[in-house]
Amino acid sequence: MNYENRLQSLGHTLPPPPKPLASYVPVVRSGNLLFLSGILPLVGGKLTLTGKLGKELSIEQGQKAAQIAILNALSVIKAEVGSLNAIEKIVRLAIHVSSTPDFIQQSAVANGASDLLVQIFDSPGRHARLALGAVVLPLDAPVEVEMIVEVASMGFKENLDSSDTVC
Amino acid sequence: MNYENRLQSLGHTLPPPPKPLASYVPVVRSGNLLFLSGILPLVGGKLTLTGKLGKELSIEQGQKAAQIAILNALSVIKAEVGSLNAIEKIVRLAIHVSSTPDFIQQSAVANGASDLLVQIFDSPGRHARLALGAVVLPLDAPVEVEMIVEVASMGFKENLDSSDTVC
Amino acid sequence: MNYENRLQSLGHTLPPPPKPLASYVPVVRSGNLLFLSGILPLVGGKLTLTGKLGKELSIEQGQKAAQIAILNALSVIKAEVGSLNAIEKIVRLAIHVSSTPDFIQQSAVANGASDLLVQIFDSPGRHARLALGAVVLPLDAPVEVEMIVEVASMGFKENLDSSDTVC
Numbered sequence: 001m002n003y004e005n006r007l008q009s010l011g012h013t014l015p016p017p018p019k020p021l022a023s024y025v026p027v028v029r030s031g032n033l034l035f036l037s038g039i040l041p042l043v044g045g046k047l048t049l050t051g052k053l054g055k056e057l058s059i060e061q062g063q064k065a066a067q068i069a070i071l072n073a074l075s076v077i078k079a080e081v082g083s084l085n086a087i088e089k090i091v092r093l094a095i096h097v098s099s100t101p102d103f104i105q106q107s108a109v110a111n112g113a114s115d116l117l118v119q120i121f122d123s124p125g126r127h128a129r130l131a132l133g134a135v136v137l138p139l140d141a142p143v144e145v146e147m148i149v150e151v152a153s154m155g156f157k158e159n160l161d162s163s164d165t166v167c
Numbered sequence: 168m169n170y171e172n173r174l175q176s177l178g179h180t181l182p183p184p185p186k187p188l189a190s191y192v193p194v195v196r197s198g199n200l201l202f203l204s205g206i207l208p209l210v211g212g213k214l215t216l217t218g219k220l221g222k223e224l225s226i227e228q229g230q231k232a233a234q235i236a237i238l239n240a241l242s243v244i245k246a247e248v249g250s251l252n253a254i255e256k257i258v259r260l261a262i263h264v265s266s267t268p269d270f271i272q273q274s275a276v277a278n279g280a281s282d283l284l285v286q287i288f289d290s291p292g293r294h295a296r297l298a299l300g301a302v303v304l305p306l307d308a309p310v311e312v313e314m315i316v317e318v319a320s321m322g323f324k325e326n327l328d329s330s331d332t333v334c
Numbered sequence: 335m336n337y338e339n340r341l342q343s344l345g346h347t348l349p350p351p352p353k354p355l356a357s358y359v360p361v362v363r364s365g366n367l368l369f370l371s372g373i374l375p376l377v378g379g380k381l382t383l384t385g386k387l388g389k390e391l392s393i394e395q396g397q398k399a400a401q402i403a404i405l406n407a408l409s410v411i412k413a414e415v416g417s418l419n420a421i422e423k424i425v426r427l428a429i430h431v432s433s434t435p436d437f438i439q440q441s442a443v444a445n446g447a448s449d450l451l452v453q454i455f456d457s458p459g460r461h462a463r464l465a466l467g468a469v470v471l472p473l474d475a476p477v478e479v480e481m482i483v484e485v486a487s488m489g490f491k492e493n494l495d496s497s498d499t500v501c
Binding site (some may be wrong): 022023024025026027028030031035036037038052096098101134135136137138139140144146 | 365366367423424425426427428433434435436437438439440441445448449451452459460461462463464465466467468469482484
Binding site for chain 3 (some may be wrong): 198200256257258259261266267268270271272273274278281282284285292293294295296297298299300301302315317
């Protein structure tokens, strides 16, 4: 499975990865797991939508924002491990949805992100998911996503490489 | 320790595991860790209680909802690994409590879940815990729980099986 | 790198670790990862600041609270593994900031925690970070922090010990 081709064929392109930040980083690897920072739906470094579900924003707008955040997250992963094809599985996705106290369709918003992951990654994209309401998010973002992703072990890759050189 | 017997002797029964969902799944395994989706206190697929702590619901009702969510989570784990006895330890429990802005007893609500885990699993049930207030939760649920659980490694199990066949 | 000396030279001292609790514990280890409980900015077992950002508290007060919570978290880690020098890297930091619905500078508050971690741990302190708004937090705390930390493997430590005894 070539996930990069799949992404293209779905009509998506990855944004450039975020620049390194002062005290924290977009992703930290521990063993075969990548722990991503909270990812906002930035486009060119700016939010194209702000506000809360249940107030300024429709579910469709929330779903679109969730998809943008996922593409940003995939860009972070690609910058870290070189290719989306190094992904073994999407382990966990949390979606924090900026919500008024009476908006209760966080799951519908989250589906924008979840469906995109499965479109790209098929079965390995089927993740554990957490959809939550947040009273407010940084920069008044409508959504913020977190991901834990399992990637191919470096040891396994080295083994493959070794066997490639065996005649 | 037979955790399944312990659960029964405490008067609890596990609900049926949730049906597979479209784009996400109840649990993903990575190595020896199970990452569970956010679990709501559903009974027969429906919420028996809705609303917020500090408004419609008492602490006792919140604790009961937290216990129901834990039983749902344990059902997910059993469906994944075959038996609760495969659990090595409960690693992390997060409890999101739907709260008015002035309700500050999330820890008391969370104790409903934490105490049940220790009643069932004794020392391996003593978990890292996060209790948080949420402005609102999906479907107006009073609580949503997340769990990370360590299970016995498949390699270890295979070793046990091999030695079983050694005379 | 001696992280304990660094901490001292920065003028910080670790508080005593929290006492063991009934049903949950301050930290659980799984493999090389430490999963910490949600940590409040307690001083001597009490909150010195309460309330929300955007209402009673300034960003500077939120940053100070975040630093106090980090010191409490480091005390938990030291009690678990014996020394801060066993830390390989700070993997993930989540900061939940008690916020009014229109306070959107959670990242500025979180910088109080992130900057302190990098001051102490340099590059291995550069973590994946999640800053979120919470409608309210337990005990009316201004912030609550979660951490996942990678520590040196016990196997590696034993190897070091063995080689120490080799002449």
